[in-house]
Amino acid sequence: xxxxxxxxxxxxxxKPQNAAIFTEKDFEVYRAVKNKxxxxxxxxxxxxxxxxxxxxxxxxxxxxxxxxxxxxxxxWHKHVDKQTYKSxxxxxxxxxxxxxxxxxxxxxxxxxxxxxxxxxxEPKLGRVSAFTSGSENEHFVERVSTGTRxxxxxxxxxxxxxxxxxxxxxxxxxxxxxxxxxxWSGCPPEPDMPLLSHSLAIQSTPSVTLRWVTxxxxxxSVIN
Ligand SMILES: O=C(O)CCC(=O)C(=O)O
Ligand SMILES: [Fe+2]
Numbered sequence: 001x002x003x004x005x006x007x008x009x010x011x012x013x014x015k016p017q018n019a020a021i022f023t024e025k026d027f028e029v030y031r032a033v034k035n036k037x038x039x040x041x042x043x044x045x046x047x048x049x050x051x052x053x054x055x056x057x058x059x060x061x062x063x064x065x066x067x068x069x070x071x072x073x074x075x076w077h078k079h080v081d082k083q084t085y086k087s088x089x090x091x092x093x094x095x096x097x098x099x100x101x102x103x104x105x106x107x108x109x110x111x112x113x114x115x116x117x118x119x120x121x122e123p124k125l126g127r128v129s130a131f132t133s134g135s136e137n138e139h140f141v142e143r144v145s146t147g148t149r150x151x152x153x154x155x156x157x158x159x160x161x162x163x164x165x166x167x168x169x170x171x172x173x174x175x176x177x178x179x180x181x182x183x184w185s186g187c188p189p190e191p192d193m194p195l196l197s198h199s200l201a202i203q204s205t206p207s208v209t210l211r212w213v214t215x216x217x218x219x220x221s222v223i224n
Contacts, residue, residue, distance in 0.1 A: 005057055008167075024169040031166045034058075034154050037092045041130050041156060045090065052156045053163030055087040060096075063106055063141065063149040078111050078140040081133040081155070087162035088133035088155045095123035096150035103147030111138050123149060 012018045034054055042049040061075070068074045081091045099107060099122040108121040108129065120142075121129050131137045133155070157163060 005059055022169065027167055027169050030152075033094060033152075034166065037094070037128060037130065037154055038156060040128070041090050041092065044130070045132070047158070051158050052090070053158070053160060054166065055085075055155050055157035055162045056164045057085065057153070058155060058164075058167070059153050061149075061151050061153065063103075063144045063151075065105070065144050065146065075141045076143045078138055080135045080138050082135070085133070085155065087157045087159060089158045090130060090156040091133045091137075092128055092130040092154045092156070093123075094152045094154060095127045095129075096125060096152065097148065098124045099149075103144050103149045105142050105145035106149040107142045109140055109142060111140060123151065 008022065012021070038052050038054070039049055041047070042052055063075055081088050093108070097103060102125075106123065108123065110119045110121075110131075112118060121127075131139075
């Protein structure tokens with residue numbers, strides 16, 4: 001993939017002192033968080049957890065107001081995740097810093113053409129946002145004005161061919177053994193899912209929920 005990701009496993013391999021950056025406990029936390037998000041997406045989007053697999057890339061992002069070094073650093077462009085990362089069916093973001101206190105700018109914006117308005121999600125430590133990865137959820141991140149914004153992207157595929165194994169200490173990135181099943185019942189049809197709902201709230205009708213954000217106190221704003 002033509003991106004400027006830093007591969008954590010290679011980082012550790014290349015310099016033994018980097019091994020101290022992550023511990024097995026950190027990987028354990030990642031796996032527990034991933035499993036919680038997977039279960040929640042399954043419930044809220046009405047898809048069987050058996051048909052959701054972690055996919056790559058899964059990554060930390062650190063955004064600042066510094067000038068972009070390459071075009072991949074330009075996170076503020078409107079995009080569709082599925083076009084960038086073909087295997088994605090569901091994107092989730094776990095925010096590790098809070099809008100307004102750790103940084104300013106840097107809100108996540110759903111750019112809804114049909115409504116002629118945009119909906120903003122303000123990152124907050126511990127907040128999770130999840131959405132289907134197709135063109136129904138085109139989005140961008142506002143440029144960070146001050147401070148540093150950290151997040152983790154954890155994405156899922158319904159296609160077992162694109163499944164990756166859970167990250168583990170000392171294990172190189174690996175694809176899961178290919179399975180024979182090609183039944184993706186409940187997953188978004190290819191290439192994109194039609195636009196069904198603009199709701200950001202947790203809804204009890206999973207089949208119409210395209211987006212979901214944790215914490216009932218989440219603040220969103222509509223920008224005309
Ligand atoms: O960090 C975010 O809120 C979203 C980043 C994003 O859109 C992406 O990496 O595709
Ligand atoms: Fe994105």
